[in-house]
Amino acid sequence: MALYCRIAFRGKSFCCYRLLSTYVTKTRYLFELKEDDDVCRKAQQTGAFYLFHSLAPLLQTSEHQYLVPRFSLSELERLLSKFGQNAQRIEDSVLIGCSEQHEAWFALDLGLNSSSSTHASLPKSEMETELKGSFIELRKALFQLNPVDSSLLFTAQSLLHWHDGHQFCSRSGQPTKKNMAGSKRVCPSNKIIYYPQMAPVVITLVSDGTRCLLARQSSFPKGLYSALAGFCDMGESVEEAVRREVAEEVGLELERLQYSASQHWPFPNSSLMIACHATVKPGQTEIQVNLRELEAAAWFSYAEVAAALKRKGTYIQQQNQSFPFSVPPKLAIAHQLIKEWVEKHACSSLPD
Numbered sequence: 001m002a003l004y005c006r007i008a009f010r011g012k013s014f015c016c017y018r019l020l021s022t023y024v025t026k027t028r029y030l031f032e033l034k035e036d037d038d039v040c041r042k043a044q045q046t047g048a049f050y051l052f053h054s055l056a057p058l059l060q061t062s063e064h065q066y067l068v069p070r071f072s073l074s075e076l077e078r079l080l081s082k083f084g085q086n087a088q089r090i091e092d093s094v095l096i097g098c099s100e101q102h103e104a105w106f107a108l109d110l111g112l113n114s115s116s117s118t119h120a121s122l123p124k125s126e127m128e129t130e131l132k133g134s135f136i137e138l139r140k141a142l143f144q145l146n147p148v149d150s151s152l153l154f155t156a157q158s159l160l161h162w163h164d165g166h167q168f169c170s171r172s173g174q175p176t177k178k179n180m181a182g183s184k185r186v187c188p189s190n191k192i193i194y195y196p197q198m199a200p201v202v203i204t205l206v207s208d209g210t211r212c213l214l215a216r217q218s219s220f221p222k223g224l225y226s227a228l229a230g231f232c233d234m235g236e237s238v239e240e241a242v243r244r245e246v247a248e249e250v251g252l253e254l255e256r257l258q259y260s261a262s263q264h265w266p267f268p269n270s271s272l273m274i275a276c277h278a279t280v281k282p283g284q285t286e287i288q289v290n291l292r293e294l295e296a297a298a299w300f301s302y303a304e305v306a307a308a309l310k311r312k313g314t315y316i317q318q319q320n321q322s323f324p325f326s327v328p329p330k331l332a333i334a335h336q337l338i339k340e341w342v343e344k345h346a347c348s349s350l351p352d
């Protein structure tokens, strides 16, 4: 789908015959859906709905992967009526994206109670039988989802979670009302607008030139080591947050810092993960682990990290082996940082 655009110049408007790209028209359409409740309501007629129960997405088991079923508006209305609820509950759904053909995608949680509606939680097991699937905790399903589905479900779960936690105005105590798309909530009594929020988190892979530093918290699965991560403090730049987190957690001062990429991460609350590579000064590599934050931290050689990257799944610790370990799954940005480091060091690690 493409649009011709109208541009304004010195107060006059001109029709421009530049064809807008599919990406631009899709982006403009999503913007309209967020801004205009009527357009969004209309989009539900032809849209697709993803279902959740208490923030766990509905999934169906296939051979090696989970499939994510979608429902039309009429299928959803039929389902709600079967469980004794009216179609008004669909207004609790949130917009999570759209296709290039402008089919809008929504997510609806059938397990959460909304303050602004009288809708009670629907029975999970009966719904699972009816829908021929299971509501599975997103974190547990991570390994068996494709990247497109997981990204959509991350967005959906984060938005549903945010709405669930922001049903009341923190100033007036009155229930807030969401717009159709779920891109904001407004307090009807004082008009304060609340927008979905995420916390900036820095994640850093520190290298001393030949080794990289990985750490684990006691809550991690056995054997799992990751890059150093931490929430940004109020008023900090990304660079300041990276330097502080590394100093706080392992007692090292950084020399150089390089941005790599970013990722939205929904666990336990929405974070924007900002991933960097960093180096320490040669010779200044002695780690002092902050045991209030970490269980352990250590330098790992290229060979150790490259072997861990190749290993599938999480490692189950074996007796008498001091350093076997695993790294985070492919979907996590920590995995990407570690992979980039291994690729960069592959050539320099070849035997002479």
Ligand SMILES: NC(=O)c1ccc[n+]([C@@H]2O[C@H](COP(=O)([O-])OP(=O)(O)OC[C@H]3O[C@@H](n4cnc5c(N)ncnc54)[C@H](O)[C@@H]3O)[C@@H](O)[C@H]2O)c1
Pocket (backbone or CB within 6 Å): 199, 201, 203, 226, 227, 228, 229, 230, 231, 263, 265, 267, 268, 269, 271, 273, 293, 328, 332, 333, 334, 335
């Ligand atoms: N996607 C990935 O690859 C990846 C890898 C590692 C960590 N992470 C995520 O990064 C996040 C931060 O890592 P961490 O636990 O090491 O952080 P951290 O080192 O900052 O330690 C967490 C502590 O920071 C404090 N804190 C400050 N601001 C906070 C806020 N806005 N929300 C929650 N706690 C806050 C709390 O006391 C909390 O116990 C975690 O949520 C984790 O899920 C993602």
Ligand SMILES: [Mg+2]
Pocket (backbone or CB within 6 Å): 228, 229, 230, 249, 293
């Ligand atoms: Mg940390």
